[in-house]
Every structure is written in structure tokens, then in C-alpha cells.
Amino acid sequence: MTEPIVLPDFDSFGDQAIKGLENPEDATAATQALLKEDRNSGEPAIREPAENSLTLERGICREGVWYRDAEVRELTGADEEAIAAAGNNSYKIFEALLLRGVRTVGNEFMNRQLAGELLIGDREYLVMAIRRATFGDELDFTELPCPHCDELVDLTVPLGAIPFTRLDDHEQTEFEVPLRRGETAVVRLPNGEDQAAVLSLKGDNLARQDSEILSRCVLRIRHADGTETKRPPATTLGMSARKKILAFLTETQPGPRYNDFSFTHDTCGKEVPLPISLAVLFRGM
Numbered sequence: 630m631t632e633p634i635v636l637p638d639f640d641s642f643g644d645q646a647i648k649g650l651e652n653p654e655d656a657t658a659a660t661q662a663l664l665k666e667d668r669n670s671g672e673p674a675i676r677e678p679a680e681n682s683l684t685l686e687r688g689i690c691r692e693g694v695w696y697r698d699a700e701v702r703e704l705t706g707a708d709e710e711a712i713a714a715a716g717n718n719s720y721k722i723f724e725a726l727l728l729r730g731v732r733t734v735g736n737e738f739m740n741r742q743l744a745g746e747l748l749i750g751d752r753e754y755l756v757m758a759i760r761r762a763t764f765g766d767e768l769d770f771t772e773l774p775c776p777h778c779d780e781l782v783d784l785t786v787p788l789g790a791i792p793f794t795r796l797d798d799h800e801q802t803e804f805e806v807p808l809r810r811g812e813t814a815v816v817r818l819p820n821g822e823d824q825a826a827v828l829s830l831k832g833d834n835l836a837r838q839d840s841e842i843l844s845r846c847v848l849r850i851r852h853a854d855g856t857e858t859k860r861p862p863a864t865t866l867g868m869s870a871r872k873k874i875l876a877f878l879t880e881t882q883p884g885p886r887y888n889d890f891s892f893t894h895d896t897c898g899k900e901v902p903l904p905i906s907l908a909v910l911f912r913g914m
């Protein structure tokens with residue numbers, strides 16, 4: 630506990646791969662969340678009706694009915710071994726966590742296909758619930774060096790203080806993004822399958838990753854004259870349209886924003902970004 634914490638610098642969460650733009654407003658939201666910690670501490674009761682149960686933002690649809698309830702369980706030594714077998718590939722670790730730690734979504738037991746069907750944000754929320762079930766609700770940081778004043782900070786972060794984005798309408802699956810010249814893109818939000826497709830691309834060409842997400846998630850472009858182009862190849866979209874759509878997908882994706890967490894250091898009064906990685910969430914493993 631006396632060792633200074635070395636912050637992991639890898640991107641553990643899928644939204645990084647499709648993050649076309651930064652969201653400075655989320656950093657502010659994170660601070661506010663921490664400041665309002667007391668008030669927020671009353672909220673998880675809404676999110677977690679029972680200890681290992683949670684309500685997803687989107688969930689799954691079966692024969693026209695949406696199921697948003699999910700149940701997770703505490704990870705055991707056997708799970709730890711299975712997860713360790715995933716090596717240090719953060720996507721594989723994430724997938725293993727979901728497959729082992731989630732019991733049910735709706736009336737179905739967790740399986741690979743179901744995991745792929747879930748929105749990225751629901752997957753990340755489930756991982757938070759598995760963390761809570763396994764190691765409790767608080768993240769403890771000891772002797773965290775403040776980058777502004779060098780003081781070592783001890784900090785306890787309740788999981789509820791991590792900024793969280795909600796869907797206005799849980800059952801809305803198509804969204805309209807206004808583009809230039811009266812055009813509109815009709816899009817859907819990326820899920821686990823999309824995330825896997827992006828991560829399976831060779832190399833780390835960000836433009837190609839963006840194209841992959843766009844070609845999967847842009848359903849059609851509606852032109853000013855009312856005609857539509859279905860499934861436009863992402864490479865034919867203008868740069869401004871690509872940027873706008875990617876920003877929309879990132880901002881609208883519900884769930885926890887682990888990378889956007891920050892806190893205000895009491896001593897110097899400055900804002901300290903503290904991205905919460907998978908390694909921080911599951912430090913005990």
C-alpha cells in the first residue's frame with residue numbers, strides 16, 4: 630500500500646478505439662460528479678435494485694420486447710485463472726470478464742453472441758457491476774502524485790462518481806445526425822461485435838478503424854431531395870461528415886466514462902485527470 634501508484638497507460642476500454650474527438654465537457658462532469666458524491670451516493674439504489682443486479686441502458690430486444698435487467702456475480706479463483714489465460718490483450722480480458730462475470734441479461738444466460746449484441750456502454754457498465762460484486766464499490770488510490778503540485782494524494786473513488794451517460798430513450802435504436810447541405814445520416818450505436826471488428830483490424834491505422842465503425846453503424850444517408858443512399862461506403866463520406874458522425878456515436882454511447890474521470894485536488898485546487906483503466910478496476914487480480 631506504500632508503493633506509489635503507477636497509472637496504466639493502455640486503453641482498456643473500447644470507446645477509445647472509436648473516439649474521434651475528445652469531450653472536454655465530460656471532464657467537468659467528472660468533477661461535478663465527485664463534488665456531488667454525497668448526493669450521488671443515494672442514486673445507485675436506482676441503478677442497482679439488488680446487490681448484483683443492474684439495469685442496462687439498452688439491453689436486448691426479443692420479439693419486440695426490450696429486456697434491460699442483468700445480473701452479475703462475484704468472480705472466483707477459477708474465473709481469475711480463466712481471465713489470466715486471456716494474456717495481456719485488454720479486449721480479450723474484457724470479453725473473458727463479461728463471459729465469466731455476467732450471469733444473465735433479460736432471461737438469457739450470458740454467452741458470446743449475447744455479449745456481442747450489447748452496446749459498448751452496456752458492456753462497460755456490466756464490467757463495473759462485476760467489479761462491485763467482486764471487490765466492492767470503492768477504488769482506493771494511495772500516494773497518487775498530483776501532477777500540479779507533486780503532493781502525494783490518498784483518494785477513495787466510489788464507482789458512482791465515474792461520469793455516466795444515459796440514453797434519453799432506451800428503446801431508440803436509430804439516430805439522426807444532421808450533416809452539411811441538408812443531408813442527414815441515420816446511424817445506430819456501436820456494440821460489442823463492432824468493437825471486435827475494429828480491434829481485429831491489423832495495425833493501428835485510426836482512419837481505417839473509423840471507416841470500419843462508420844461502414845457498420847451508418848445505416849443510410851438521407852439527401853436534401855429526400856432520396857436515400859443505403860449503407861454508404863465510409864470512404865465516400867466527406868471528412869466533416871465522418872468527424873460529425875463519430876463524435877455523435879461517442880457522445881451518445883451510454884454507460885460509464887472511465888477515461889473521463891478527474892478530481893479536484895484540495896491542496897492546490899487544480900483538476901487532476903485520473904482515467905480509470907481495467908487494471909485499476911481489477912487491481913486485486
Ligand SMILES: [Zn+2]
Nearest residue numbers: 775778894897
Ligand atoms: Zn495538487
